[in-house]
Amino acid sequence: MQVLILGSGVIGTSVAYYLARAGHEVTVLERQPAPALETSFGNAGEVSPGYSAPWAGPGVPVKAIKWMLMQHSPLVVKPMLDPAMWRWGLSMLRNCTQARYELNKGRMVRLAEYSRDCLKALRADTGIQYDERMQGTLQLFRTQQQLDGTAKDVEVLKASGVPYQVLDREGCLPYEPALAAVKEKFVGGLRLPGDETGDCFKFTQALARLAEAAGVTFRFGVNIQAIEHDAAKGVTAVRTDKGKFTADRYVVALGSYSPALVRPLGIDLPVYPVKGFSITVPITDADGAPESTVMDETFKVAVTRLGDRIRVGGTAQLSGFDLALNPRRRDTLEHVVTDLFPKGGNVRDASFWTGLRPMTPDGTPVVGATRIPNLMLSTGHGTLGWTMAAGTGRVMADLIAGKAPEIDMEGLTVARYGG
């Protein structure tokens, strides 16, 4: 079957790889000159099924107000006259009940756990390398109140069968020895030994090469302008600045830019860009750097070892599609990494980056069929697109081949929004 994939981030590229392996004729359209140059470029590097949870949860509205008042705030909202932003925000608030949280988390964990298994199998099959490490992740608590507050998370982890360790201050040090130098700054942590880390950009680029070797055609520098359709045939072509492209099936994997292209087809996709920032610091003293990911719970900033670099990522900013690099966000990231790993690297040599997380209000991505038979969606992966990429690719390849995916698709498609 001929399949056209729109977008070559980690999601579109993963879908392309699995489809090619299943014997389909695949073309990928991408506006950038190479894969993974937008949101999949500089993320925090966590492959973290253990942390797969929606941002919308009980108590979050009150916490959000507190966060916005902090000096190094994890949440920034730019008041704008953007109806899509307000609609998305209201829908997120409606998802802040205990019942919705559990439902949404269950859906996310289902895909994220499956995705980690797919990633392991992919590594074993291909030997793909991307500065990967399999040393778990550590959520670090600076206050006793945060440590005591893990009880609720632990219940959820137990119920989902996710392995975990609650650690006191000394207990964290064997996993992250560099923290010994600053141990008065925290009281303990929650470790998820099953989590992994790695460079999403390197992974996507390497996977694109494997996909190409398996027969995928990548068309870079192609700006997608519209998806043409008619009532009888469904999608008939994709219009771009380089002409029209046609196929038997079409997969939209355009991250935050997906809703605008499917809206004219009558699909209302509540995916909104949630801006985040990262810095990448060259390591100067390996003993002073993190071993894996340390997630600072106070500032919601993740500090990850990626080969000879430290990636520091965080902040959720609602400001539409603006990609400006705000120096205040950089200050927060520098503050966290120099506070916890003062000897690891010199932040003056860091590069600064921003990307737009394609977020749904319920945290769960939108993967699979639409009511247009030859159109499928793979977007809305929000904070966890790197974590969920391999599983998404595998599920999409199975669906397109007409096979039942290995996980239940309940609650993962656009049908949950009536789309």
Ligand SMILES: Cc1cc2nc3c(=O)[nH]c(=O)nc-3n(C[C@H](O)[C@H](O)[C@H](O)COP(=O)(O)OP(=O)(O)OC[C@H]3O[C@@H](n4cnc5c(N)ncnc54)[C@H](O)[C@@H]3O)c2cc1C
């Ligand atoms: C600061 C930050 C930290 C993060 N940390 C983590 C983490 O630790 N773990 C994790 O799992 N996830 C993390 N994420 C989330 C993760 O990076 C995203 O979910 C993921 O990259 C989304 O991938 P995607 O392929 O859907 O989107 P993208 O990577 O944005 O890909 C979409 C592609 O579509 C192309 N495109 C868009 N419009 C057009 C058009 N009109 N024509 C042609 N091409 C077009 C774009 O160029 C782009 O390449 C983080 C995100 C941020 C911002």
